[in-house]
Amino acid sequence: EKGGYDHFMLKEIYEQPKSIGDTLRGRLLPEQGLIQMDGVYQFQEKLLNAQRIIIIGCGTSWHAGLVAEYIFEELARIPVEVEYASEFRYRNPVITERDVVIAISQSGETADTLAAIKLAKERGATIFGICNVVGSSIARETHAGAYTHAGPEIGVASTKAFTAQVAVLNLIAIKLAHKKGLLKESYYHRLLNELNEIPRKIEDMLKSDAQSRYIAELYKDAPNFLYLGRGYNFPVALEGALKLKEISYIHAEGYPAAEMKHGPIALIDENMPVVVIAPKSGQYDKIVSNIQEVKAREGKVIAIVNDGDSEIAKMADHVIEVKDTMEVFSPLLTTIPLQLLSYHIAVMRGCNVDQPRNLAKSVTVE
Numbered sequence: 001e002k003g004g005y006d007h008f009m010l011k012e013i014y015e016q017p018k019s020i021g022d023t024l025r026g027r028l029l030p031e032q033g034l035i036q037m038d039g040v041y042q043f044q045e046k047l048l049n050a051q052r053i054i055i056i057g058c059g060t061s062w063h064a065g066l067v068a069e070y071i072f073e074e075l076a077r078i079p080v081e082v083e084y085a086s087e088f089r090y091r092n093p094v095i096t097e098r099d100v101v102i103a104i105s106q107s108g109e110t111a112d113t114l115a116a117i118k119l120a121k122e123r124g125a126t127i128f129g130i131c132n133v134v135g136s137s138i139a140r141e142t143h144a145g146a147y148t149h150a151g152p153e154i155g156v157a158s159t160k161a162f163t164a165q166v167a168v169l170n171l172i173a174i175k176l177a178h179k180k181g182l183l184k185e186s187y188y189h190r191l192l193n194e195l196n197e198i199p200r201k202i203e204d205m206l207k208s209d210a211q212s213r214y215i216a217e218l219y220k221d222a223p224n225f226l227y228l229g230r231g232y233n234f235p236v237a238l239e240g241a242l243k244l245k246e247i248s249y250i251h252a253e254g255y256p257a258a259e260m261k262h263g264p265i266a267l268i269d270e271n272m273p274v275v276v277i278a279p280k281s282g283q284y285d286k287i288v289s290n291i292q293e294v295k296a297r298e299g300k301v302i303a304i305v306n307d308g309d310s311e312i313a314k315m316a317d318h319v320i321e322v323k324d325t326m327e328v329f330s331p332l333l334t335t336i337p338l339q340l341l342s343y344h345i346a347v348m349r350g351c352n353v354d355q356p357r358n359l360a361k362s363v364t365v366e
């Protein structure tokens with residue numbers, strides 16, 4: 001049932017061209033210039049008139065929410081707040097009927113997310129669910145929603161569910177932005193065509209994982225890792241760090257790259273591997289200076305860069321290349337090598353990759 005892979009996690013990483021394809025199928029219609037989503041259609045007016053979108057989730061799903069904050073604000077110009085479901089539910093949040101809450105959950109059974117939905121519902125908000133498991137408690141509790149259709153995710157570490165969540169959130173944001181008349185037609189079509197290319201690009205990237213395996217071998221015994229990213233790739237840094245922590249038990253922290261100088265830079269010495277997510281799009285020059293800051297302190301830089309980036313290759317200790325894409329879709333590609341890196345490190349350390357200690361696939365306790 002692992003389809004020839006050693007672990008479910010690896011199988012699920014390799015499934016991503018297909019799972020994202022399934023997420024997009026029937027919804028993204030680039031030839032017709034359309035995005036079709038029943039759940040969004042049902043609540044289109046509510047979404048278009050939302051004074052604010054509040055996104056709630058836990059763990060990796062919360063990271064997908066953070067990516068969505070950048071996407072929604074950039075494209076659809078709707079203010080977004082992203083909250084841990086567990087914090088939201090206990091802090092007497094201010095919610096009105098003009099708020100739309102988007103709840104993200106792979107399992108659809110996370111206790112804190114479910115309780116947060118109930119609270120927001122009582123206070124009159126419209127709740128939109130993004131779940132992977134069909135018919136799950138969260139899917140049933142929400143007013144409308146969109147399934148991610150990533151297929152069953154068995155590995156405790158979320159991989160394909162995350163990219164499917166980000167893909168669905170992209171679809172929704174582009175649809176709303178287009179309806180609001182905020183996108184030039186040519187840009188809108190570029191977005192649709194490029195999103196359609198993402199599964200193929202991931203497939204290409206997955207043809208070889210030799211580089212992440214090689215880097216894993218070198219750093220598998222490091223006690224700490226830092227992950228840095230900016231903009232859309234700041235949440236990817238958090239996600240990369242979480243993945244490493246949960247399956248390899250190496251302490252890792254994700255930071256917005258610019259925050260490094262406000263504290264974590266003190267940690268950097270020749271023993272600190274720093275994974276920097278640095279594709280060409282976004283604030284490239286800024287991230288280049290962050291890499292220089294790390295190198296000046298002899299940190300080991302593992303940079304995630306676009307194919308053929310020679311500038312960063314000169315500074316970094318190692319690079320892993322990803323395909324080029326539009327900035328809003330960047331996390332869909334940059335996440336992949338981070339999943340592989342943590343996977344290989346965990347395997348080399350002899351960890352139980354699919355069932356890490358102390359963790360359960362769905363957290364149904366509060």
Ligand code: M6R
Binds near residue numbers: 058061109
């Ligand atoms: O099923 P959910 O998406 O609601 O689960 C949320 C978190 O428990 C989950 O993402 C967890 O952080 C994963 N183990 C991350 O890989």
